[in-house]
Amino acid sequence: MHKPSIMVKKRLLFFLSVVTVGISGLIFRVGYIQIVQGDFLKAKAWEQQTRDRLIAPQRGTIYDRNGVPLAQNASVSTISVIHNQIQDKDKVITTLMDVLGMNYDEIKAKVDRVVALERIQSRVDKEIGDELRKRNIPGIVVDEDSKRYYPHRNLASHVLGFVGKDNQGIIGLEVKYDEYLKGMPGKILTEADAKGRDISGGIQQRIEPLPGNHLVTSIDIVIQQYAEQALEKVLQGKEAKKGSIIIMNPQNGEILAMANKPDFDLNEPFRIQDPLLQNQWSQLSQEKKADALNQMWRNFSINDTYEPGSTFKIVTSTAGLEEKAVRLNDTFSCPGYRIVADRRIRCHKVGGHGTQTFVEGVRNSCNPVFMDTAERLGAETFYKYMKLFGFHEKTGIDVPGEAVGIMHNIKKVGPVELATMSFGQSFQITPLQLIRAGAAIVNGGYLITPHFGTRIINQEGKVIKTFDYNKKQQIISKETSDAMRKILESVVSEGTGHRTYLPGYRIGGKTATSEKLPRSSRKYIASFLGFAPADDPQVMALILIDEPMGIYYGGTVAAPVIKEVFENILPYLGIEPQYTEQELKLESIGEVQIPNFVQQSLTDVKKEARALGLTLEVLGEGNLVKEQFPLPNERVNQGTKLIVYVEPQDKK
Template sequence: MSDNLKISRDKKGNNKKGKDGSTSNPLDNLQGRLVIILFMIIIAFAALFFKIFMLQRSKSKEYNQKILSQQKYDSRDIPYKRGDILDRNGTYIATSEKVYNLIIDPKQINSDQEDYLNATVSVLSEVFGYSIDELKSTIAQKSDSSYVKYAKDISYDQKIAFEEKKEEYNKSYKESKSSERVYGIWFEESYVRRYPYGSSACNVIGFANNEDLSGNSGIEQYYNDQLIGVSGREYGYLNDESSLERVIKNPTDGNKVVSTIDLNIQKIVEKHIAEWQSSTGSNMTAAIVMNPNNGEILALATSRTFDLNNPRDLNNYYSPEQQAEMDDKAKVDALSNIWRNYAVSDTYEPGSPSKVFTVASAMEEGVITGNESYDCKGFEEVGGWKIRCANRNGHGVLNVTEALMESCNVAMMDISRAEGSQKFYEYQKVFGFGSKTAIDLPGEADTSGLIHTADNASATDLATNSFGQNYNTTMIQLAAAYSSVVNGGSYYQPHVVKQILNSKGAIIENIEPELVRETVSAHTTAFINEALRRTVAEGTGSAAAVAGYDVGGKTGTAEKYPRGNGNYLVSFIGSVPAQAPEVVCYVLVDTPHVADQARSAYASSLFSKIMTEVLPYMNIYSNVDESIDVSKFPAAEGITDSNTQKQEESKNYSTEEVIPNDGGNGLPGAPAGEGEE
């Protein structure tokens, strides 16, 4: 170190003089240098601040957008309202009720944890009964989130109750100078599907899943594309001024569907089915009420019902123990069976209502005129098999009308044989058997492989098909076919929806009746209607009579496969007024819970009870067209009350098996004959 930089002191601590005689302090030099350095740092910071300022002025938009673009903005869907379903009178039978999701914003609550957290969870617990510990745990676990869907299906009343309590508490906190607040809770709109009438018309309406709002069975499924809407969206974006803006795209609600169902008629039908089930009961009881002149279904009900508001409840059909033993597949199968629409999806052998079509087709082809007579000895040998009539002692000599009135199998076999296989099976197709009706409901059964054709039918097949055994149909097929015969020959496509409206109620589409084809002539209709009127007034359908009305109809008693077990499916299909029908009702009772099942009166009497209430409601009166001279039809001749009484007394019903269980085409075989009451 050079001499002039050395610090030297004398013994008293004073600075020594230098060689030139001056004194010096090295600390003063160091302080000066520090001042210079500090000044240079200040200049550098000033320059940096100036640079930032200039950048902010020139490129503020670019940098702001970069910064803001890294921030998270929560967007949300805005739910649409699924379209309502109405009955034909405008009664809401399915609707979407506005509810709310309870949303918690942990970020807001945690912004002042103690003051906001305790107050907020206390009010939530007080109003909704939620656990305070669980609420705090959720908020802690989701502390970085601004959106936690904590609860669903909050009602409007619950929402208002919370908001009023929140306002009350926050006002109190403010007045007491407390920093506590109920904070960070809001409600998000949503919709839940409601069915005001529970299980009523469940087979027709179906239900919608609240999770994804998709339809399941019934109108809900078939018209799902009309009923669903489009969700809206709320989202944020940066505008040209780099300000965060929120945009709301409003949802589009689904369309409304107006059904052909009359809820009042539906309830009448359901009431009488329930009464039957609670007294005698059966494996299945079902009924269809329809307008034969346009194909509109006014009511459709079965004894297999479920609550549309809780469609996955198995308690009405399975005990808790049975449910506990079910795996997921078993539960799905059980629910599918409950939701299954028997009237559309299940097939069976129809029995004697088919005799209407046997007579009608033969008359259309000129094979019979109605003047023919048949001698029933109680059986007939066909194809080497002895096929019995319902009356084992025989009906004796009957004309065509009497054959329908007494439900004679032998006469039907003779008529079908005279018509021949080719024409008989052609008319089965004309009447719609073996083809779907294309009703606007899901799950319609395909019966194309469940009927015979002229190419594969044996003589035995033809004979048994003539009285409704050895081929399968569905309730909706038979009701549509029968309607075409009694309405003058017009086959209308059956349907359950008549209008589509937009969410505001304006008509988008009128679903007009669709005439599919002509089946029979007016002359054949007049003959059949008179014969069916006498079937109820004097023949086997007497239990279906309705006081004050002329009712036409046909009974059915079909032995179920496998034969010989004593199980029967009994039915009645009728039309009112008989000569100019305005309504058709088809009632089916599958396996009555009685020892003697072979009695069509079970179904006929149920028909009578239903129609006794439905006809006055529909303002239908006994109005037989007196201009029709029924005496010109052979049906009006040749039978008296005394003759009918003698035939009733001589009946001896048979359940004996007389032909193979396999009808020759893989189809179930027919029993000896039908027992008719």
């Protein structure tokens, strides 16, 4: 037998595909009518016989690590009219006008509409719903409903995310954990005849909704507040465009705080915050509005990449040590530049750092030291570490929209590309990828998965699911990690990171000043990656300040912010300071203890805050303090911002 020729095979294949497409089309069509339309038709008949009203389930709460609700529900009501049950139309209209405060024409138009069920208003206060229910007017129905409510408004807005009209998550943790949080809607069934008249004789059959489960996160609201406060202060002071901060436990990847500024109010997520855009909002096209909102909702610690600059030198150093391409006491010389191929690549110190050891090179953040290290490693080994540290992939964080690093194809990496990459230029990564790499460098060498969600609990508080992030790959040796911790501690005690030095604590870190593209724009991102305690890191923090005005160096602008954050959160985490004798002499100047302001009048709080030298920010309306931050008894520096949430005096 002849083997079929290629031509014949091709024809056969073509014929086969035409038939396959045709048949699948047919199957699809039949399936569509039966499955999709069938359901629809059945549902229509059902709707005619029973007029069911959905009862929205209570969405689960999102908690911080200590059980403080970050996203919760307020009970509200939905008001509707059932046309065929109306006995006295005027009474229905006047009652709705009276209770809901709507105008006559608006209500009459709705009441006159001949539909089974006409929604008048949704998400009205529960008290209003109860009032209408009490009046018991035939034709007016009140259904319970719930509205998502974020008690801390802007706090961690990009992380928590918010929900849409149907209570479905739109961004952030609200989307990621939607399946656990959303619950199952219930129904109120009322039997009706073909004309829609109630024939149930007033007996309602209820299928109760199933409330959603709760999400417990690793966020610590106290740390989150400190972080946001510090970030806001520096952005204002430096008139910077934006900024972000991440605080993570480098041992297990639990994120204690993450904030981006500017942010937005989770209770009004569709309200643009930029005052310029706010002014021209009504004139903007739908497309422009959507763009602006999406921009406002972006979590750029995760969704966007940037050129890390010198903080990345910790990766080059680690690779050099791990591969034994460099030793701590190797000497390097810096004349202020290095000639690589045909290019002259500068060090930030114009006159050069002269002769220095590897450790001194890291302390001084001297570019030629890293160019030499990368050259010794070679592109292939350098890329091996890019991969090991996870810059090619998502970190796996549990919020949607994560970006990955953008770098040269290894085939296109010549000496110049390798040299610039060694000190953090000519490629982009996300801030989250950087802090994850930093964690592996100081935690003994383990690549962790940054995350927020720790467990799901049900309505009774019983744990029904624990998220497991324990699988950690060791990517570098403990010896290299130990050496890096010591070097990075010396960056703070003796090098470019000295503005993070905090008496009583051992802190390690690395500064960066990245020049944004195009370089001619002379715009910068100042950043600092720090961790403490240096001998057993429990917290790691990364801050980015985008386009600071005036002085823009990471060591000058970003490092002090992390110092301020650590100064507050280390004692809070129970990490006690251990002062040297010299440090003890210089302590306790300008510190104050925060009093308890809760249940006090705002007028009194203002006076007291002024007397203590605290700056005050008031959130909410009214004169009664409901919550405060920092918490009572905390010790803070004078000039720290005190945030109070207030409400009207008479409201319970």
